[in-house]
C-alpha cells in the first residue's frame with residue numbers, strides 16, 4: 179500500500195499494488211507511454227477531473243495483493259440465490275457471532291498488557307473494524323443481496339436506498355472491502371502476523387488464534403463477493419431488461 183495524495187506521481191503509483199495503475203488507466207486520464215513523472219493533481223487539472231473522486235477511486239484499489247484464498251469454481255457454479263444464502267449463513271453469521279467475542283478478547287488483552295501503545299492500537303483497530311463490518315453486512319443484506327434474490331427469481335429489482343441497479347451498492351461494497359483489507363493488514367502488522375512468544379498467556383494464544391481465523395474468514399468472504407458474486411450479479415442484471423429499468 180502507498181500513501182496517496184494529489185502530489186503522488188504516476189511512477190510512485192506504479193510501484194504500488196497493480197490494481198492502482200489499472201484503476202488510473204480505466205479513468206482515461208493516463209495511458210501507457212505518457213510521462214509517469216506527472217502528479218495525480220496535475221492530471222486531474224489537465225482533464226478537469228475532480229481529484230477527490232480520483233483519490234477515492236484509487237483508495238479502493240490501494241490494498242495489498244492477496245492470493246486467492248479458496249477455489250472459486252464451486253461458487254461460480256452455484257445458483258445465484260444459493261450463493262447469497264451461503265455467504266449470509268456462513269460468513270455473515272460467523273461475523274455476527276464472533277465480532278462481539280473478538281472485540282471483548284482484544285479489550286481484555288489491552289488491559290492485561292497494561293494498556294501499552296500497541297495494545298491500545300490493536301484494541302481500537304478491532305473496535306473500528308467490528309463496528310464498520312456490522313454496518314457493512316447489514317447494508318449488504320438489505321440492498322445488494324435483496325436485489326440479487328430478485329434477479330435470481332427473474333423478477334424486477336425492487337429499488338432500495340441504494341437505487342434500483344446492482345452497480346450502486348457494488349461500488350459502495352467494494353470500497354468498504356478495501357477498507358477492511360487495509361484493516362486486516364494493520365492487524366497483522368500490530369501482532370507480527372498473530373505470532374505469540376513461548377511464555378504467552380493462554381488468553382493471548384486464544385485471541386491470536388481467533389484473530390487469525392477472522393482474517394482468513396474475512397479474506398474468503400471478500401474474495402467470494404468481489405471475484406464471484408459481484409461480477410455474476412452485474413452479468414445477471416445485464417440479462418434482465420426489466421430489472422435494468424426498475
Ligand SMILES: [Fe+2]
Nearest residue numbers: 265315318403
Ligand atoms: Fe458480505
Ligand SMILES: [Fe+2]
Nearest residue numbers: 318351355403
Ligand atoms: Fe461484503
